[in-house]
Amino acid sequence: MSELFVYCAIASSFFWAVFTFLSKYILSRKMRNFISFTYLQGILVIIIFPLLSYLIVPDQVYIPPITIIPYAILSGGTSIVAYLLLYYGLTRYDASSAAPIVCTQSIFVIPLTYVFLGEYYGLKVILWILLAVLGAVMTSWDEKINVRQLFSFKNKAFMIFLTVALLYALGNVAVKPALNFVSNFNFLIWRELAWFGSLILLAPFIFRKDERSVFRANWRKPLLILASGVVILYFMYILMFYALGVSVQITMGLAASNGLFAVIIGFLLSRTRWGSVLEKHESRIYVLRMVGALMILIAIFKLSSAV
Structure with a gap:
């Protein structure tokens, strides 16, 4: 199995961590309404994604076979609900808590891919994936959570972002x-069209008068930084989709490297004057999170050697 997809999966995780922190910044400082923010992102995605594909790989911009429509709808439709829930969570909790937990998808992916795709790499690979997942959860620890609450329903951040992961x-x-x-x-283009179509269908129910007012009043403020974030998101998806085409299970296991990147970015932000507004914890919290990051590193090394 080619090692290229391993590097693509890890790079994709880094881009996702960066995008999550950018989203947290915008929701904290530029556009506090998460629904308005999602619609602004949707407009930028539907413009920027096809444009980038046309500039980079013009031969890949074409009408696909009708066979992929159900896959695009399933992938795009579940994604838009996940984004809305993610952004709601980011208005209440740390980006460094969100990013690692969202990438614990392996606990759901392992049974799903075994049943529907027939992927199975043996017990050892599954155990390394689960170690990466546990490390990712460790990186979400903060002062408000004790050991017993970490995996309980009382840990609201965990439950919200775990649902996003599902x-x-x-x-x-x-x-x-x-x-x-x-x-x-090509799949990214049509998947995002399904994503945006789902957003349009939801508009009568969630994009109401207050959300439209916030959108009209504030859309210019985050435009440049969000456009930059959408470009990052584009390359995140391109790399992730390539890796998923090789192995869904191992790609999602490697996605737990997001926890490592989130810890590092969060720690660095906490040491800056403006970044501490987004991310500020006691040193012991970062020590615990680094333990989780170390678990992720070990798991990634073992997963990489397994393929």
């Missing part, structure tokens, strides 16, 4: 079979 897992399982018919570049 939704992303459902959508990501649909990517591998779709890539049997089209490239990762």
Whole structure:
């Protein structure tokens, strides 16, 4: 099995961590309404993603076979619900808590891919994936959570972002079979069209008067930084889809490296004057999170050697 997809999966995780912190910054300082923020992102995605694909791989911009439509709808539809829930969570909790937990998708992906895709790499690989997942959860620890609460329903941040992980897992399982018919570049375009279409269908229910007022009043403030974030998001998806086309299970296991990146970014932000507004914890919290990050590093090394 090619090692290239391993590097793509890890790079994708880094881009996701950066995008999560950018989203937290915008929701904290530029546009506090998470629904308005999601619609602004949707407009930028539907413009920037096809444009980048046309500039980078123009031969991959074409009408796909009708076979991929169910996969695009499943992947895009679950993703938009996940984004809305993620952004709601980011208005209340740390980005460094969100990013690692969202990437614990492996606990859902392992049974899903075994049942629907027939992926199975042995017990050792599953155990290393679960170690990475546990490390990712460790990186979400903060002062308000004790050991017993870490995996309990009282840990609201954990429950919100774990639900996001489940939704992303459902959508990501649909990517591998779709890539049997089209490239990762082409599938991304049509998947995002389904994503935006789902957002339009939800508009009468969630994009109401207050959200529209916030959108009209504030859309210019985060435009440049969000556009930059959408470019990062594009390359995150391209790399992730390529890796998912090789192995969904191992890619999602490697995605736990997001926890390592989140700890490092969060710690560095906490040491800056403006970043401490987004991320500020006691030193012991970062020690505990680094333990989790070390668990992730060990798991990634073992997963990489396993493939």
